[in-house]
Amino acid sequence: MSTEPKIQERRSYIRMDTVLPVQFRLVSPDGKEFLSDWRQGFTNNVGKGGICLQINKIDPLLARQIKDSGAMLALEIEIPFIPGSPVSAQARVAWFQDGADDKGRCLAGLRYVSIEEEGRDRILRFARAKQMFLPAVMTVVIVLGAVLGINGYFNFRLVKGNKLLVKQLIKVIQESNVARERLKLISRDTEGAQLKIGDLESRIKSLEQERTMLEAAMNQEKSESGKKIEEYNSRIAALSRQKDSLQKQVSSAQQQKTAVTRELERLDREKSALTEVNFHKMYRWLAVHQNPHTGLVMSFEGDADMSDQAFIYDQSLAAQVYTHAGDAERARIILEFFADKAKRENGLFFNAYYVNDGNPSEYLVHSGPNVWVGIAAVQYAHKTKDSRFMPLAEELARALMSLQSQDSDGGIRGGPAFSWYSTEHNLDAYAFFNMLFVLTGNPRYAEARDKIFKWLLLHSYDKQDVPVTRGKGDSTIATDTYAWSIAAIGPAKLKEAGMDPDEIMEFAEKQCGVNVSYPRPDGKTVAVKGFDFAPQRHLARGGVVSTEWTAQMITSFKIMAEYYRQAGDLEKSGKYRIRAEEYLGQLCNMIICSPSPSGQGEGCLPYASADFVDTGHGWRSPKGESTGCVSGTVYTIFAYYGYNPLEIK
Numbered sequence: 001m002s003t004e005p006k007i008q009e010r011r012s013y014i015r016m017d018t019v020l021p022v023q024f025r026l027v028s029p030d031g032k033e034f035l036s037d038w039r040q041g042f043t044n045n046v047g048k049g050g051i052c053l054q055i056n057k058i059d060p061l062l063a064r065q066i067k068d069s070g071a072m073l074a075l076e077i078e079i080p081f082i083p084g085s086p087v088s089a090q091a092r093v094a095w096f097q098d099g100a101d102d103k104g105r106c107l108a109g110l111r112y113v114s115i116e117e118e119g120r121d122r123i124l125r126f127a128r129a130k131q132m133f134l135p136a137v138m139t140v141v142i143v144l145g146a147v148l149g150i151n152g153y154f155n156f157r158l159v160k161g162n163k164l165l166v167k168q169l170i171k172v173i174q175e176s177n178v179a180r181e182r183l184k185l186i187s188r189d190t191e192g193a194q195l196k197i198g199d200l201e202s203r204i205k206s207l208e209q210e211r212t213m214l215e216a217a218m219n220q221e222k223s224e225s226g227k228k229i230e231e232y233n234s235r236i237a238a239l240s241r242q243k244d245s246l247q248k249q250v251s252s253a254q255q256q257k258t259a260v261t262r263e264l265e266r267l268d269r270e271k272s273a274l275t276e277v278n279f280h281k282m283y284r285w286l287a288v289h290q291n292p293h294t295g296l297v298m299s300f301e302g303d304a305d306m307s308d309q310a311f312i313y314d315q316s317l318a319a320q321v322y323t324h325a326g327d328a329e330r331a332r333i334i335l336e337f338f339a340d341k342a343k344r345e346n347g348l349f350f351n352a353y354y355v356n357d358g359n360p361s362e363y364l365v366h367s368g369p370n371v372w373v374g375i376a377a378v379q380y381a382h383k384t385k386d387s388r389f390m391p392l393a394e395e396l397a398r399a400l401m402s403l404q405s406q407d408s409d410g411g412i413r414g415g416p417a418f419s420w421y422s423t424e425h426n427l428d429a430y431a432f433f434n435m436l437f438v439l440t441g442n443p444r445y446a447e448a449r450d451k452i453f454k455w456l457l458l459h460s461y462d463k464q465d466v467p468v469t470r471g472k473g474d475s476t477i478a479t480d481t482y483a484w485s486i487a488a489i490g491p492a493k494l495k496e497a498g499m500d501p502d503e504i505m506e507f508a509e510k511q512c513g514v515n516v517s518y519p520r521p522d523g524k525t526v527a528v529k530g531f532d533f534a535p536q537r538h539l540a541r542g543g544v545v546s547t548e549w550t551a552q553m554i555t556s557f558k559i560m561a562e563y564y565r566q567a568g569d570l571e572k573s574g575k576y577r578i579r580a581e582e583y584l585g586q587l588c589n590m591i592i593c594s595p596s597p598s599g600q601g602e603g604c605l606p607y608a609s610a611d612f613v614d615t616g617h618g619w620r621s622p623k624g625e626s627t628g629c630v631s632g633t634v635y636t637i638f639a640y641y642g643y644n645p646l647e648i649k
Contacts, residue, residue, distance in 0.1 A: 410451030
């Protein structure tokens with residue numbers, strides 16, 4: 001943007017320097033539709049015709065929208081020390097200067113479209129009074145103190161509002177669960193009563209038949225038959241009374257069922273609306289924790305020992321959720337870190353880097369996390385049609401295929417310095433090579449993919465008692481290998497290979513499904529049904545719900561539902577869909593509020609229902625009952641929107 005139009009526009013008004021807190025949001029050109037959430041800014045100066053708005057932090061997408069000529073903003077301008085509500089106005093963007101100083105602050109020149117005359121006068125009176133009557137130093141101190149106080153107040157209100165949204169969702173989920181259980185109980189009682197009615201009707205019919213036979217014989221044994229007929233009449237009458245009583249119970253139960261069904265429908269509508277809002281807040285939690293310099297997102301918020309850690313698997317998930325949400329700019333800066341800045345070893349990335357400076361924080365190189373970086377690059381190319389990171393994906397593919405060439409069975413071991421083989425890593429690689437083949441058509445990727453599948457059949461799907469093993473020569477049960485078998489390979493191909501996808505899902509649910517009591521950070525304890533990292537009976541700690549692995553299972557339930565829908569088996573499809581929705585509702589019970597000031601109470605999920613416990617796979621869950629984690633939060637968002645990261649769609 002040239003400077004001359006800005007200078008001309010700035011000279012259109014006589015302005016007076018002053019600082020006032022401003023809330024603003026983008027509105028449609030006609031001023032009737034809100035296009036963004038409220039954001040915080042400050043007046044750089046004010047005048048009769050408009051204001052210069054200073055914005056300290058701004059989303060790149062919102063910045064681009066504001067830059068557009070004619071963009072309209074709704075304003076709420078706070079005036080410290082002067083009684084009255086904030087001054088409301090609508091203004092059009094006259095000019096916009098991005099990164100106006102070395103701190104990245106932005107300036108926007110706004111021309112009022114509508115503002116009440118009284119409100120304009122209040123602003124100007126405050127500005128003139130400050131200029132004329134208060135010493136300069138005292139003015140700065142007082143106004144800055146007011147700004148800090150108001151900003152703190154706004155932050156307090158925002159945190160309080162976010163916590164209230166989570167609290168409301170949990171309350172509705174609990175009420176919905178109670179109503180659903182009551183509906184099941186009423187249905188059971190109704191079915192039982194109807195069975196009894198059927199039995200009574202059968203007995204009445206039998207007695208009536210016997211009575212008819214006796215009536216036919218009355219001429220021969222009149223006296224004796226009369227007594228027996230009276231006895232039958234008495235028994236029939238008693239049974240009829242029982243039947244009438246049961247029919248009244250059934251009628252009453254049907255009325256209760258109708259009332260509970262209506263209440264459940266209302267709760268489900270309320271839950272749906274609250275869930276949508278809370279999932280938007282979860283996305284915001286991910287966005288506010290992205291470092292502006294490195295592009296990395298901290299993997300865990302709340303565990304002091306891991307506060308500056310960014311595991312590359314989590315960065316792949318964050319990049320994909322940004323891409324899926326249409327926030328390509330956020331995804332781009334993550335992928336730019338890997339393409340241009342991150343240190344490598346033998347063409348592969350280290351498992352983790354420091355968020356603030358981008359240096360390696362864990363000097364281990366594992367195959368699986370590197371595959372996920374490649375998956376994020378491919379999904380970005382597919383969704384945005386921007387192929388700038390495809391070279392990164394193909395570089396990683398070559399390094400992984402080099403490892404694959406060292407195995408006679410075509411598998412990929414845990415990393416260049418490791419001899420073990422993981423089913424999870426090879427499922428990741430199968431999906432990655434398949435995605436590359438779909439996008440590029442290069443037969444080398446199809447060949448690498450097919451070798452992986454043969455390896456899986458040979459080493460992961462080779463046990464009779466365990467449908468999916470954790471790795472080569474390792475029969476340990478790991479829940480994610482069950483979910484990812486469905487997500488990476490798909491039900492159809494598994495069936496073609498002689499595998500039973502229904503058995504895979506049923507086995508995981510039977511072996512790793514758990515019911516736990518989750519002590520929420522707000523002091524309440526809720527019941528949660530989900531999936532453990534491993535079979536509960538194998539671990540002394542008891543059951544623990546993994547948010548990430550439960551969300552992965554939800555995604556797989558949805559995949560199975562869609563598979564059977566397309567196959568025309570609507571009954572089976574419906575059962576899988578119901579299970580997916582049930583487990584998703586259970587996970588919503590575990591949504592917590594960000595514990596940090598920067599998080600402003602936005603929603604997120606913990607890594608597990610208990611902190612610092614053994615997962616059964618060589619690591620522990622993070623410390624802290626309020627520790628939010630990227631993987632659990634992102635995968636739950638994936639599950640909610642039905643997004644499968646292991647598939648190009």
